[in-house]
Amino acid sequence: MARTISQEPAMHAAVVRSFTHPPRYEEFPTPEGEHVVDVLAAALHPRVRSTADGTHYESTGELPLIPGIDGVGRTAGGEHVYFVLPDTLLGSMAERAAVDPRRCAVLPAHVDPVTIAAAMNPAMSSWIALRRRIAFEPGQSVLVLGATGNAGQLAVQIAKHLGAKQVIAAGRNEARLAELEAIGADRTVVLDDTEALGAAAAEVDVVLDYLWGSAAAAAIPAILTRRPDRGRPLTWVEIGSMAGLELPVQSQWLRAARLQLVGSGQGSVPTREIVAELSELAAHIAQGGYTIDASPVVLSDVEDAWTRSLGSSERVVFVPA
Ligand SMILES: NC(=O)c1ccc[n+]([C@@H]2O[C@H](COP(=O)([O-])OP(=O)(O)OC[C@H]3O[C@@H](n4cnc5c(N)ncnc54)[C@H](OP(=O)(O)O)[C@@H]3O)[C@@H](O)[C@H]2O)c1
Structure with missing residues (x-):
């Protein structure tokens, strides 16, 4: 400019x-x-x-x-x-x-x-993803992958505020993870425990992914292989890439389950739509209660x-x- x-x-x-x-x-x-x-x-x-x-x-x-x-x-x-x-x-x-x-x-x-x-910036990541990028509906279940950072913690709280039935928080930092139940997480899972992650998140509808890279590469098959109904849509929203910029996508992930990979951020959501959310989100944060x-x-x-x-x-x- x-x-x-x-x-x-x-x-x-x-x-x-x-x-x-x-x-x-x-x-x-x-x-x-x-x-x-x-x-x-x-x-x-x-x-x-x-x-x-x-x-x-x-x-x-x-x-x-x-x-x-x-x-x-x-x-x-x-x-x-x-x-x-x-x-x-x-x-x-x-x-x-x-x-x-x-x-x-x-x-x-x-x-x-x-x-x-x-x-505002970390909160906007989940607010915009759930309100503008995908057709999220109250009553759906959400996994926050990388829930221990600023955006992830807020995603737990915002998903609940927007009507998520269940929010599962996954991260590598056990001490910070333990604090997330007090702010709304229904379950917490340590990332290293792929089996527990797959089992806990087997039936989620939406993943808000702040990690991508090696973390998503382990989580996707862990969840898909434990999914009781493979025809149930799973919308995986790529928001951040703290665990790597690249994800090796195996073709069977997309064939064997109803997995949709999308990204949310500047560009994939038009600026006018992001701007349209600013006042409501600012007013919501101003009311307090967020950590x-x-x-x-x-x-x-x-x-x-x-x-x-x-x-x-x-x-x-x-x-x-
Ligand atoms: N697309 C958007 O609209 C949007 C908006 C805002 C932010 N973002 C993105 O979201 C991401 C997080 O932002 P933030 O503000 O939350 O940053 P942050 O507060 O610095 O948190 C990042 C967290 O990532 C975790 N982490 C780092 N490397 C990791 C790894 N290899 N495996 C697992 N966890 C790892 C760290 O957790 P521990 O140290 O606790 O383990 C850290 O707390 C960034 O990539 C940012 O660019 C995107």
């Missing part, structure tokens, strides 16, 4: 100048536009990391860039809004960001910007926090320095 900069005094921002180095806190030209907000909170989601290291499928390879795909900002009129940015080199990890009002949801004044910034491990960090510490939080489930949220 074209860069538009103003004659305004420079702002501070996290700036990526090399795909092999974390962003640095630097001066950068202030973005120009009719709707420029003061950024109050911008979270470091996996998607943000993949833009900053050039590996995301939407990456153009262009530098420098300011990372950050979404955030909470204060408009010139004093309203707090959650915003999603278009694919832009001028992201949300900055003092100011140019937003599109069509991609904003106005927030109640009492809502904590850090919580909204931390929760999210958010850590506010001042933006001037971006370089250090970027490296420190790599591989941790802590969701760093940058706030003004």
Whole structure:
């Protein structure tokens, strides 16, 4: 996307100048536009990391860039809004960001910007998948594959909220898995125990898959071979790829059972449909009750926090320095 900069005094921002180095806190030209907000909170989601290291499928390879795909900002009129940015080199990890009002949801004044910034992207992954990508119906059963991360934990809670009869949570981290029953999981299964996973999930209707790769390669045959009714539809929704980008698909998986593999994310769900869900999801999160491990960090510490939080489930949220 074209860069538009103003004659305004420079702002501070996290700036990526090399795909092999974390962003640095630097001066950068202030973005120009009719709707420029003061950024109050911008979270470091996996998607943000993949833009900053050039590996995301939407990456153009262009530098420098300011990372950050979404955030909470204060408009010139004093309203707090959650915003999603278009694919832009001028992201949300900055003092100011140019937003599109069509991609904003106005927030109640009492809502904590850090919580909204931390929760919206991971929550959207299951909310959009179940409401916009597939024909999910209340009463169906859901397996969350990779339920111990931020998006997976929220998927457990959101699937229940949207009417799932049963939610099975699978992950590799036993300590975190044990906590998921308290937030709505009907059953939990350790990923390594393929037999137990297959048995627990034999009759699910939907899989929300945050892992793909080796984890899905083990789970698919484990479930299909134990499925009492192979003609019962099983919709496998690929959302993340924490366990690998590639899945070797064996032809019999698709012939021997009514398995449908689909993906949910930017592109497979039109932007207008994602945007249409923002207000309701933001209002829902604002009501409280969701568990999210958010850590506010001042933006001037971006370089250090970027490296420190790599591989941790802590969701760093940058706030003004
Ligand atoms: N398509 C979309 O709309 C959308 C939206 C948001 C996120 N996502 C994707 O969803 C994925 C998860 O995002 P997130 O925000 O939840 O990230 P996160 O909070 O960092 O959680 C990722 C979790 O994955 C688990 N994990 C990592 N490698 C694994 C492996 N080899 N086997 C099993 N588990 C593994 C880790 O679990 P433990 O360390 O607890 O074992 C970690 O907690 C990412 O790929 C992200 O890009 C997609």
